[in-house]
Amino acid sequence: MNKNKEPVRPEARLPKGLFDTPANEIRATERMLGTIREVFESYGFEPLDTPSIEYTDALGKFLPDQDRPNEGVFSFQDDDEQWLSLRYDLTAPLARYVAANYTSLPKPFRRYQSGPVWRNEKPGPGRFRQFTQFDADTVGAGSVAADAELCMLAADTLEALGVPRGQYVISVGNRKALDGIMDAYNVPPGQRLTTMRAIDKLDRLGVDGVRQLLGKGRKDESGDFTKGAELSPDQIRGVLEYLQTRVVDDDHAALTKQLSLIEKSPIGVAGLHELEEMTKYFDAAGFERNQVRILPTVVRGLEYYTGPVFEAELTAPITDERGQPIRLGSVVSGGRYDGLVERFTGEKVPATGISIGVSRLLYGLQLLGQYKESATPGPVVVLVLDRDRIADCQRMAQELRRAGIRAEMYLGESGMKAQMKYADRRGSPCVVIQGGDEKAKGEVQVKDLILGATLTSIKDRDDYLKQQAEAQFPVPEGKLVEAVQGVLSRHKA
Amino acid sequence: MNKNKEPVRPEARLPKGLFDTPANEIRATERMLGTIREVFESYGFEPLDTPSIEYTDALGKFLPDQDRPNEGVFSFQDDDEQWLSLRYDLTAPLARYVAANYTSLPKPFRRYQSGPVWRNEKPGPGRFRQFTQFDADTVGAGSVAADAELCMLAADTLEALGVPRGQYVISVGNRKALDGIMDAYNVPPGQRLTTMRAIDKLDRLGVDGVRQLLGKGRKDESGDFTKGAELSPDQIRGVLEYLQTRVVDDDHAALTKQLSLIEKSPIGVAGLHELEEMTKYFDAAGFERNQVRILPTVVRGLEYYTGPVFEAELTAPITDERGQPIRLGSVVSGGRYDGLVERFTGEKVPATGISIGVSRLLYGLQLLGQYKESATPGPVVVLVLDRDRIADCQRMAQELRRAGIRAEMYLGESGMKAQMKYADRRGSPCVVIQGGDEKAKGEVQVKDLILGATLTSIKDRDDYLKQQAEAQFPVPEGKLVEAVQGVLSRHKA
Numbered sequence: 001m002n003k004n005k006e007p008v009r010p011e012a013r014l015p016k017g018l019f020d021t022p023a024n025e026i027r028a029t030e031r032m033l034g035t036i037r038e039v040f041e042s043y044g045f046e047p048l049d050t051p052s053i054e055y056t057d058a059l060g061k062f063l064p065d066q067d068r069p070n071e072g073v074f075s076f077q078d079d080d081e082q083w084l085s086l087r088y089d090l091t092a093p094l095a096r097y098v099a100a101n102y103t104s105l106p107k108p109f110r111r112y113q114s115g116p117v118w119r120n121e122k123p124g125p126g127r128f129r130q131f132t133q134f135d136a137d138t139v140g141a142g143s144v145a146a147d148a149e150l151c152m153l154a155a156d157t158l159e160a161l162g163v164p165r166g167q168y169v170i171s172v173g174n175r176k177a178l179d180g181i182m183d184a185y186n187v188p189p190g191q192r193l194t195t196m197r198a199i200d201k202l203d204r205l206g207v208d209g210v211r212q213l214l215g216k217g218r219k220d221e222s223g224d225f226t227k228g229a230e231l232s233p234d235q236i237r238g239v240l241e242y243l244q245t246r247v248v249d250d251d252h253a254a255l256t257k258q259l260s261l262i263e264k265s266p267i268g269v270a271g272l273h274e275l276e277e278m279t280k281y282f283d284a285a286g287f288e289r290n291q292v293r294i295l296p297t298v299v300r301g302l303e304y305y306t307g308p309v310f311e312a313e314l315t316a317p318i319t320d321e322r323g324q325p326i327r328l329g330s331v332v333s334g335g336r337y338d339g340l341v342e343r344f345t346g347e348k349v350p351a352t353g354i355s356i357g358v359s360r361l362l363y364g365l366q367l368l369g370q371y372k373e374s375a376t377p378g379p380v381v382v383l384v385l386d387r388d389r390i391a392d393c394q395r396m397a398q399e400l401r402r403a404g405i406r407a408e409m410y411l412g413e414s415g416m417k418a419q420m421k422y423a424d425r426r427g428s429p430c431v432v433i434q435g436g437d438e439k440a441k442g443e444v445q446v447k448d449l450i451l452g453a454t455l456t457s458i459k460d461r462d463d464y465l466k467q468q469a470e471a472q473f474p475v476p477e478g479k480l481v482e483a484v485q486g487v488l489s490r491h492k493a
Numbered sequence: 494m495n496k497n498k499e500p501v502r503p504e505a506r507l508p509k510g511l512f513d514t515p516a517n518e519i520r521a522t523e524r525m526l527g528t529i530r531e532v533f534e535s536y537g538f539e540p541l542d543t544p545s546i547e548y549t550d551a552l553g554k555f556l557p558d559q560d561r562p563n564e565g566v567f568s569f570q571d572d573d574e575q576w577l578s579l580r581y582d583l584t585a586p587l588a589r590y591v592a593a594n595y596t597s598l599p600k601p602f603r604r605y606q607s608g609p610v611w612r613n614e615k616p617g618p619g620r621f622r623q624f625t626q627f628d629a630d631t632v633g634a635g636s637v638a639a640d641a642e643l644c645m646l647a648a649d650t651l652e653a654l655g656v657p658r659g660q661y662v663i664s665v666g667n668r669k670a671l672d673g674i675m676d677a678y679n680v681p682p683g684q685r686l687t688t689m690r691a692i693d694k695l696d697r698l699g700v701d702g703v704r705q706l707l708g709k710g711r712k713d714e715s716g717d718f719t720k721g722a723e724l725s726p727d728q729i730r731g732v733l734e735y736l737q738t739r740v741v742d743d744d745h746a747a748l749t750k751q752l753s754l755i756e757k758s759p760i761g762v763a764g765l766h767e768l769e770e771m772t773k774y775f776d777a778a779g780f781e782r783n784q785v786r787i788l789p790t791v792v793r794g795l796e797y798y799t800g801p802v803f804e805a806e807l808t809a810p811i812t813d814e815r816g817q818p819i820r821l822g823s824v825v826s827g828g829r830y831d832g833l834v835e836r837f838t839g840e841k842v843p844a845t846g847i848s849i850g851v852s853r854l855l856y857g858l859q860l861l862g863q864y865k866e867s868a869t870p871g872p873v874v875v876l877v878l879d880r881d882r883i884a885d886c887q888r889m890a891q892e893l894r895r896a897g898i899r900a901e902m903y904l905g906e907s908g909m910k911a912q913m914k915y916a917d918r919r920g921s922p923c924v925v926i927q928g929g930d931e932k933a934k935g936e937v938q939v940k941d942l943i944l945g946a947t948l949t950s951i952k953d954r955d956d957y958l959k960q961q962a963e964a965q966f967p968v969p970e971g972k973l974v975e976a977v978q979g980v981l982s983r984h985k986a
Contacts, residue, residue, distance in 0.1 A: 284884035
């Protein structure tokens with residue numbers, strides 16, 4: 001079929017894991033980001049933008065293997081052969097920025113940043129190769145007062161976004177305390193990562209599931225087997241006892257119990273003291289246990305955390321569009337990472353931060369009934385019945401816009417019926433029509449599409465005629481703006 | 494020096510042509526983009542976002558040469574060996590989107606999009622490898638009413654951004670008219686690109702410069718020689734006569750002259766008729782010749798334009814920070830491109846659009862005295878004099894934030910003097926201090942840093958004492974918010 005002279009046409013398609021974003025989602029996201037920005041600013045954070053491309057080594061990835069240059073990140077070589085990568089988060093570029101500008105920054109340095117990040121991973125449901133993060137970090141503050149403040153920031157942000165108190169919770173753990181448990185029960189280094197992975201699953205799998213994962217392993221409902229941490233029965237009993245020390249609404253009592261269990265581990269004791277200190281700050285600033293709580297099972301995946309770790313979840317029962325319950329996962333997460341800047345400078349610079357997964361949070365808010373932007377009104381459409389009179393139509397559209405009304409002239413070549421269909425597709429509240437007859441009389445027809453759509457359901461003839469007259473009516477040219485404003489105000493909620 | 498056990502530290506640096514964006518520029522950009530968005534929405538355009546990464550062939554670049562995979566664009570291979578690229582503009586992704594979704598879109602389709610684009614080119618002054626564009630396009634409208642509307646949109650946008658009428662101008666040309674000149678004077682295909690490049694330079698080099706570029710070539714002040722189009726003296730005379738037909742404030746008269754010069758070129762005549770039609774729309778909608786004008790020298794670089802082309806310039810004399818005059822170039826540009834969607838579908842889909850160079854426009858606006866965000870007030874800083882009383886300090890900061898005041902607690906480890914310096918660096922209007930003495934009395938000190946800074950210049954002792962008392966004063970704990978609000982309202986412009 002492909003004759004010699006016929007050009008090869010590329011297929012209009014996107015690479016896997018990448019998506020276009022439609023208008024309503026963009027509008028909802030913009031509005032949500034605006035609110036987040038306001039709360040972050042109120043805490044004294046300042047915006048920073050960094051470019052999407054960084055040197056691969058500055059992002060903390062080693063020089064990519066020539067055979068697999070894109071392991072986890074998108075990488076490519078610059079003209080001078082140096083490897084570049086698209087940033088995979090906003091924390092690594094922050095560390096590079098701080099290391100490069102350390103002496104000139106106010107310290108502690110508080111910054112927020114929002115933007116896309118890229119992961120060269122296998123995409124799946126809810127896993128994309130490009131997504132947006134919104135981060136706040138405090139660099140140069142070693143006190144857990146900085147960590148506590150970020151948890152408070154997360155809570156205030158969720159409430160500003162319309163999540164009622166009691167429908168979210170920030171859970172706080174500590175990597176030092178986790179090390180403490182594993183010290184106290186003599187878990188060898190080689191089994192620690194699997195042990196932490198098992199602990200992380202308490203919420204989802206319950207005590208029995210975690211018991212299996214701490215031991216030989218666990219077969220899930222689909223029959224897949226996950227190899228366990230192979231701890232001894234004593235170790236398993238100890239770890240589970242620790243995890244179950246939580247006392248509802250009394251973090252202090254729980255921390256006292258935990259302390260008694262790992263008192264022989266100095267690092268563990270230090271971690272628990274940090275958590276105790278954080279609860280004091282929460283209390284003093286008026287945050288309650290249904291907003292921020294201590295939870296020994298918070299692990300967080302990233303290996304660079306060195307102290308407190310935190311995550312925020314929406315706790316209201318959430319169902320998807322088909323009524324199925326959804327585990328949304330955490331919408332905000334973060335923690336203390338004291339090693340990132342040191343990579344560049346050799347000097348320890350304490351740092352802590354949180355990151356919001358923007359589309360996941362928006363999805364959660366929408367399932368809670370917030371940020372549904374479907375009601376964005378379309379433009380008033382000025383129809384074009386006579387192509388010789390486009391200039392008149394453009395003038396009317398401009399007149400409406402100058403009066404602050406969203407308006408456009410129909411720019412296609414189709415007839416009246418297609419133009420009406422177009423106005424419907426655009427969600428137009430009304431259209432403006434001026435045929436030759438109207439022009440001769442110095443008049444314009446205004447047609448209310450929202451009222452017009454209800455006409456077919458009217459049974460009574462007089463009613464129908466009355467409403468029909470309201471739905472479409474002539475006005476003198478000079479009264480166009482006024483008439484359209486009248487129609488728009490009919491439909492303001 | 495580098496002992497075996499010492500890790501290799503990456504240097505904290507950015508690749509050439511890429512830059513971090515500081516807080517004030519981000520804030521100014523956000524504000525500017527918000528205004529642009531409002532005007533674009535008022536014209537009925539809808540937002541769309543597309544991912545940063547596309548298939549290389551879908552962007553209209555051929556498969557990159559293995560030796561030079563990054564010619565002009567940043568490219569890399571996906572797991573399945575297909576070539577991917579970072580988008581180099583927002584128009585190519587739009588064409589891909591329209592081709593993929595054509596049947597389901599309202600037609601004509603109006604969309605706006607804003608976001609970063611990447612060019613793998615040699616960076617230079619004002620030339621970056623990542624920059625932001627803000628585009629509006631109308632797809633599926635063949636009438637030049639769509640082009641005229643985009644020029645009107647550009648003018649309305651610049652005025653909404655605070656550029657007074659008379660300090661900007663939108664110039665409109667037509668690629669068909671340019672083809673018409675070259676047809677009329679028998680310029681052979683091989684010399685047309687150089688001829689257009691020469692025409693493009695009339696504004697900058699004047700008639701003599703263009704005469705040289707249309708002939709053998711031109712040596713510039715630095716001694717560099719640019720080879721010319723090598724037209725014959727007759728051809729040069731003809732082209733220059735055409736270019737000088739412009740009549741100030743009377744596009745109609747100019748177009749009539751131009752028509753007489755190229756009347757034997759059907760394509761040229763068609764192009765001039767399109768321009769004539771556009772002036773009617775400008776007139777009808779109330780746009781004047783000092784806002785939008787017809788200019789035969791508008792060429793625009795991109796080869797895909799097929800009809801009207803337009804560009805907006807700031808015409809006020811602009812000087813840089815050192816008083817040197819600056820040629821800023823065009824801040825908005827665009828035109829009609831009827832071939833882009835056809836690449837995918839084989840079907841002609843008329844389209845036209847404009848693109849705003851966001852940082853260049855912001856720079857221009859700032860040189861005109863707009864969008865200078867240096868006055869963004871810093872947060873109120875609650876100092877920490879006694880590390881045992883952090884909780885109290887955090888409570889005060891939270892109290893201020895809950896009252897809508899931007900506030901933070903000092904999170905570092907330094908003493909009073911460094912904390913005051915920190916507050917200065919942050920641009921804080923005032924600090925809040927509560928030492929042991931104040932605590933015992935149930936009081937807080939509020940220190941007005943703006944008033945405080947003026948104290949040294951006061952000569953009179955009584956005046957000094959009075960002002961000093963106003964600049965730093967104790968209040969009961971319960972009156973903290975009120976007192977800080979009082980200080981903030983002192984300094985509201």
